[in-house]
Amino acid sequence: MHEPDQDRTTALLSRWLHEEATRHQPDRDRIWSRVETAMRPPEPRPARRHRRAWSVTATATATAAIAAVTSLTVADRADVLPSLPLAGQGTTGASAPPSRAAAPGRQQTREPTTAPTRPTPGPKVTVRASLSPNNSRYWAENRLTLHVHRPLKSLQVTIQVARTGTLAPAGAWSSLPASDHRPQTRTTRTAVIYHWTLHAGRTLRPGTYTFAAQYTPGPGHRPAADTYTVTTPTPITGHF
Incomplete structure (x- = not known):
């Protein structure tokens, strides 16, 4: 573009701008409204408000869910774990588990009860046979020592001394x-018999009692051949 044309264009543009500026009048109310609007503090955005409310709701929901899970976990463990006594409370007096009832249609059997057995009483009398330490070829004595353990209503004691040679009774x-009691002595061809009988209606109390048969031994006498019988009324027999 040549220089004269450029100058002409500039002049036309300047005139057009001047005419437009003269014709234009500013709208003051609109300008001040925009200024006041710009000066106001910005209102919170709805999106942020909704997001914040959602965050609070989510936090509350999560907290409730955690509390529910914790409660269920504690409840489940309470079903599994055994119940423990409180502090200071012992186990004494705790109720025992209920006994299992018998199944329907099934008869419950009981163990047979046996009556307690009474101890077998010992013998009423124990007997010990002995010879006097003073025995000689001129005089001898056979002794019976009775240990009575229970009262006796009847008692008979017999000592038989076998006769050999010149053996003869010498007392009792x-x-x-x-x-x-009533003592009695009699002589037969083969023995001297010494006999004691408790009177009827008498009771012999427990204790130790001695019965002795005295005689003069003859040649060849052996005390092992002498015998005794104690009847209470069960007879007890033996040799010296």
């Missing part, structure tokens, strides 16, 4: 009261 005695 007993520790029983004379009023409670």
Whole structure:
């Protein structure tokens, strides 16, 4: 473009701008409205408000869910774990588990109860046979010592001394009261028999009693051949 044309264009543009500026009048109310609007503090965005409310709701929901899970976990463990006594509370007095009832249609059997057995009583009398330490070829004595363990209503004691050669009776005695028994001695061809009988209606109390048969031994006498019988009324027999 040549220089004269450029100057002409500039002049036309300047005139057009001047005419437009003269014709234009600013709208003051609109300008001040825009200024006041610009000066106001910005209102919170709805999106942010909704997002914040959602965050609060989500936090509350998560907290409730955690509390529910914790509650269920504690409840499940309470079903599994055994119940423990409180502090200071012992186990004494705790109720025992209920006994299992018998199944329907099935008869419950009981173990047979046996009556307690009574101890077998021991013997009423124990007997010990002995010879006097003073025995000689001129005089001898066979002794019976009775240990009475229970009261006796009847008692008979017999000592038989076998006869050999010139053996003969030389007396007899007993520790029983004379009023409670009757002594008796008799001689046969083969033995001298000494006999004591408790009177009827008398009771021999527990204790130790002695019965002795005295004799003069003959040649060849052996005390092992002498015998005794104690009847209470069960007979007890033996040799010296």
